[in-house]
Structures are given as structure tokens and as C-alpha cells.
Amino acid sequence: MKKLLLLGAFALLGGAAQAQEGFRLGGHVGAPLGDASDAASVTIGVDAAYMWNITKGLDIGVTTGYSHFFGKDHVDDFGFIPIAASGKYKFAKIPLFVGLDLGAAISTKDYINSGLYIAPRVGYQMKRTELYLGFQNISSKYKNHDHYWFGDDKFNFGAVNFGVNFFLK
Numbered sequence: 001m002k003k004l005l006l007l008g009a010f011a012l013l014g015g016a017a018q019a020q021e022g023f024r025l026g027g028h029v030g031a032p033l034g035d036a037s038d039a040a041s042v043t044i045g046v047d048a049a050y051m052w053n054i055t056k057g058l059d060i061g062v063t064t065g066y067s068h069f070f071g072k073d074h075v076d077d078f079g080f081i082p083i084a085a086s087g088k089y090k091f092a093k094i095p096l097f098v099g100l101d102l103g104a105a106i107s108t109k110d111y112i113n114s115g116l117y118i119a120p121r122v123g124y125q126m127k128r129t130e131l132y133l134g135f136q137n138i139s140s141k142y143k144n145h146d147h148y149w150f151g152d153d154k155f156n157f158g159a160v161n162f163g164v165n166f167f168l169k
């Protein structure tokens with residue numbers, strides 16, 4: 001009997017939590033910064049997240065996606081796949097929010113190591129859409145002397161991005 005009651009409580013709480021969760025899908029375009037600006041002319045990407053509403057105005061979740069940097073001056077294109085925790089706070093009474101993604105970015109090229117991923121953003125919240133301006137930075141290590149950068153140094157592959165996300169329920 002206790003197991004049945006416990007199972008029922010988990011089912012009830014699980015249903016309540018599910019009513020506050022949802023997918024966020026979108027894309028971004030940006031201008032490379034830092035070491036990335038030496039080798040790339042523009043970046044585009046796709047974003048996907050699953051968010052849970054923790055309390056009024058605060059959402060926490062997980063995010064992934066893909067950011068592609070288009071190479072310039074005989075540099076190959078390169079990209080990163082972030083896997084991160086995501087947080088967003090929407091201010092009461094005004095349609096503005098701040099957000100932060102923090103985690104790891106997996107490199108799609110073997111001559112660039114994966115690294116720490118951080119992406120703060122500010123934006124405008126609509127009913128099922130958000131527009132944002134964000135900064136994306138991947139702290140990584142370049143590991144091949146035959147390409148654009150020389151030495152086994154640490155690099156910051158960053159970009160200022162403008163993006164749009166759509167909420168799917």
C-alpha cells in the first residue's frame with residue numbers, strides 16, 4: 001500500500017512538473033570575436049533547449065546546438081557543439097530577460113580541442129518567441145602547427161550573436 005501511495009505521489013508531481021516544461025528551438029547569426037575573428041568571417045548556428053520553470057520568472061534547463069564558423073583567408077570552416085546548463089530570468093512587468101548557458105563545447109575539427117562554453121544573453125520576450133543579443137565564448141586549445149594558428153596555446157573562439165528562439169509546447 002505504501003508503494004502504491006508513493007507511486008501515486010510521484011505520478012502527480014511528475015504531471016505537475018511536466019505542465020511547466022517545454023522545448024525552445026532557434027538560430028543565431030553573429031560576428032566572430034577574439035581569436036575566431038582572425039580566422040572566421042561570420043558564424044551561424046542552431047540552438048535547442050529543454051527548460052523547466054522553477055519559479056515565477058526563472059527557467060532552468062539543458063541546451064545544445066551547433067555553431068559554425070566560416071573560415072576566411074585559406075582557413076577551413078570549423079564548429080562547436082555545446083552541451084550546457086541553461087538559465088533564464090524574465091523580469092516582471094517588462095518583456096525583457098537575461099540568460100546564461102554554461103558547459104562544454106565539443107569541437108568538430110580534430111585540430112581544435114573541445115573547451116569551456118559560456119554564453120550570456122539579453123533579450124526581448126514575446127508570447128511564443130524571444131529575440132536576443134548574446135555573447136558566445138569557447139575557451140579552447142589549438143593543437144596543430146600546420147593550420148592557421150601556431151603553437152599549442154589557448155584560444156578564445158567567441159562571437160557576438162543575434163538570435164531568435166521559438167517555444168514549442
